[in-house]
Amino acid sequence: MMLSFRIAIILSLLTAGSKSFAxxxxxKIEDSKNKTPLSSAVVLAENSDKKQFVGITGEDGTCTIDVSLPCFVTVHYLGYPDVHTQLHSSDTTIILTSLENSLNEVVITGEYNINTSDKSVYNVRVLDSKQIEAKQSSTLADLLNTQLNIRLNQDNILGTGISINGLSGQNVKILIDGVPVIGRxxxxxxxxxxLLNDVERIEIIEGPASVMYGTxxxxxxxNIITKQNSPxxxxxxxxxxxxxxxRYNIDGNAFFKMGSDHFSANGGRYFFDGFSNPDTARWQExxxxxxxFLGVEYGLKSQHTDAQFKLKYFHETTQNKGVAILTPYEAYAFDEYYLTDRYDASWIQSVRLTRNLKIDxxxxxxxxxRIRxxxxxxxxxxxxxLVPLSSMxxxxxxxxxxxRGNFSRILPVKKINFMFGYDVNLENGRGEKLLDEKQSLNDYALFMSAQLKLNRFTLRPSLRGGFNSRYDEPLIPAFNLVFNPDDSWAIRTGYSRGFRAPSLKELDLLFVDVNxxxxxxxxxxxxxxxxxxFSADYNQRIEKSVVHLGSSLSFNSIHNVITLAQTDASSNFYTYINIDKYRTISGALEISYGYQPFSFGSGFSLTALYNSLSETNDKVPIFSYSPEWNLNTxxxxxKLNAMMNIQLKVTGTTFGYALDDSSNVYQTQIASYSMLDANITKNILKKRIIATLGGKNxxxxxxxxxxxVAGVHSADTGSIPNSTGRFIYINLALKIFKQ
Structure with missing residues (x-):
């Protein structure tokens, strides 16, 4: 009898133990703002034996996982920071705070995983969907023309170029969802x-990002990040x-959520009628x-994988109508047509191997x-x-x-995380202006970095090494540090080496005609x-108001600058050579304040531009200085469901120095100018109709x-084209959505 009683006790204990084991x-996963359930959230659980279990929340925001308690849980949901917590209860609700509602913005560029701006080792500027909508920007050029430390330059044939902190567009890399944009x-x-019709936000890193992103x-x-989710x-x-x-633009977007998968499509037509002041019969400035344009995307999400397959097509026709030539017998003109086509396809995938390891x-x-x-x-x-001349x-x-691929450990609670990966870029070009009409350029690189957390310090040393088929690629190191003395401050410093590879045109251009x-x-x-x-940022929420203060100071020194030079005057022979060096120093101060329903931001920057002639002429200063100031409110x-937005940017005078035909030094100058945009937006029928009336320039x-100063398609006439002038615009958006 006693033996049977003991056996029963042992069996009951084993049964209880097995229940506690599994x-x-x-x-349940909910949004902190409105307590709505979040479907398709990925939940990773790890028990004390390091065994891992994965679940995905359903339409009610819940998922069920068979795991022993206590367990460590990580919740991942797009647009929200990852949450890491330990569970002791079998029925738990986890609240996620959207990064739109947090004090700091979400960043992914250069990060191991989704991060907030205050924790990033980079000083990342984020332009989110609210800012894009407030400015009513159709293109990247429209959005950036009032941004601090960014200047745009216009060529009426080649389009809109950019410079950041005094460095020209050939030194600025543009990505769409991490994929480089070609066609310089x-x-x-x-x-x-x-185009920005399907863009969620834009992240800008000022300074080299060559370790992770190459040339x-x-x-x-x-980095332009497209929309991949919808409520x-x-x-x-x-x-x-x-x-x-x-200008007459029309475009449309469609998004369909199918369980954890989604499908989206977008397309449109943008048209510009041309403009000249004064108006002419044919030729237009x-x-x-x-x-x-047309684009489609299909997104897949499972317990361990997020993937997107994208296809995009873009076509542009630009007309350059010539001046009419009139004779007693005929009237004719020479018209140029520039046809540009872009085709892009990409497969982007993220695989979670474990709770803290992933491959991208x-x-x-x-x-x-491009055809002319x-x-x-x-x-x-x-x-x-068609004119039967090859030169035309x-x-x-x-x-x-x-x-491109990288393997990373991404657990924030760990003191050491790491990433290492590969980056392969294979480029080929064809055209009459390339040597032998066909050339290629292949680049193979490995990169690695480690992120160390020491109390409130985060250090990230990085290194990139590679092989290029046409030139010797330098070893690229970087070291970045961010110090968070408290939750309000982010103090950063860093050193980065960068490089720019010679382009196929610089290596193999062959352009010989009469001129x-x-x-x-x-x-x-x-x-x-x-x-x-070096930079310092302060963010503080004071009751219902938000205050941001920012400052930065940077120095660039570039060697082996590639420039086009005349090496034989008798034959007018030009070629590209490594001869120049260039330096810039840039400092900026920014402040912003928000108290519903009002927000205000302003910044001032001063950029020092290096004068290479100072090395041989004592009268030429080493640097010329150019200021900028911007304001947005x-x-x-x-109560009226309306919003007013005003943006102003003042660009100061830019000085430079050059040599005339007699080798005498003279000063160049680009005058100061100001750009002012304003609009009023009205939401109707719960944002199903959005109407905007505004003015630009x-x-x-x-x-x-x-x-x-002269441009590629303009002579030194005493002016540089900037804009068509003042204009008014009306934008109407219609939305249909089903919850």
Missing amino acids: QSIQI ENGNINLSQI DAIGGLI SKVELTLNSLYETDG WKPYEQH FTNAYSNYS NTYRKDLVALTQE QDSSLFQQFVF HNIHGNPDLKAEDSHHFV TFEWK LLNVQDIKSTG
Whole structure:
């Protein structure tokens, strides 16, 4: 009898132990603002034996996992910071705070995982969807024209270029969802071809990001992040825009959520009628263009994998109508048509191996082509025929394959996390202006970094090494540190080495006609730079108000700068050489304040630009200084469902020095100018209709006065094109959504 009693006790204890070892726990995930359940959230649980279990929340925001208690849980949901907590109860609700409602912004560029801006080792500027909508920006050029430390330059054939902290666009890398944008003309990506109709936010790193992203990132990096989620199961949007300077835009977006997967599509047509002041019969200073675009995306989400497959197409036709030639017998003109096509395909995937280990893959193909056709237009019969001269026709095609992957440990509670990966870029080009009409450039690189947390210090040393098929690629180190003395402060310092590879055009250009004798140089070295930065940011929430103070100081020194130089005057022979060095120093102060319904922000920067002639001429100063100041303010009338936005940027005079034909030094100058934009937005029927009335360039700045400065398609005429002038616009957006 006693033996049977003992056996029963042992069996009951074993049964109880087995239940405690593996029991079902229910976890509910909710949003902190409105307590709504969050579906498709990934929940990773780890027991004391380090065994891991994964669940995905359903429509009610709950999931059930068989795991023993206590357990350590990580919750991952797009648009929210990861939550790490230990559970002791079998029925738990975990509250997530959207990064839109947090004091600091979400960043992913250069990070191991989704992070907040105060914890990032980089000083990342974030332009979120609210800022894009407030400014009513259709293109990247529209959005950036009032940003501090960013300057745009206009070429009426090649489009809109950029400089950051005094470094030109050939040193600025542009990514879309981590994939490099190709198709540089005169070193610049045309920002007017980067459309924002499906963009969620934009992240900007000022300074080199070459360790992780390779070439062309000496001056900075712009990562454009597209929309990949919606609070609604179905969301349809139609946007239309009219501007009084002759722009007519229409585009649409569709988003469908299918369980944990999603499908989205977007497309549209943007048209510009051209503009001249004064108006002329044919020739126009601002060339008319027409853009068509289409994109689709399919996203997959499972317990361990997030993946997106994207296809995009873009086409632009730009017209350059010639001046009419009139004779007693005929009337004709020579018209140029520039045809640009972009095809992009990408597969982006993130695989969680365990709760704290993941692998990210990016595989992409990009195709860029540009054709110039010149026609002789009969202005009487209204017919045209292609001019049979090779010098008046041109075509080029560039293709790029990108294979990128990285393995990382991403657990924030660990003192040491790490990342290492590979980056392969295969580029080839074809065209009449390339040597042998076909060239290629292949780059293979490995990179690694470690992130160490020591109390309130976060240190990240990084290193990149690679092999290039055409030149010697330098070893690229970087060291970044961020100190958070409390939750309000983020103090950063760092050193980065950067590089810019010679482009295919600089290596293999062959442009010889009656007016040109330009040759590439296959012996070019890569430009390399040294960058030092210090910044301090303060963010504080005081009751219902938010205060931000920021300051930064950076120094760039670039060597082996590639420049086009005349090496034989008798034959007018030009080629690219490594000769110049260049330096910039930039400092900035920023302040912003928000107290519903009002927000205000302002900043001042001063950039020092290096004068290379100072090395040989004592009268030339080492640096020339150029200031900037910007202001933006927003006011919301919640009762009227309306918002007013005003943005102003003042760009100071830019001085430089050059040599005339007699080798005498003279000063160049680009005059100061101001850009002012304002609009009022009204939400109707719970944001199903959004109407905006606004004005851009309200101070009517058209051409900027200059002395001794000429562009690629403009002579030294005493002015540089900046804008078509003051114009009014109306934007109407219609939204249909199903919760």
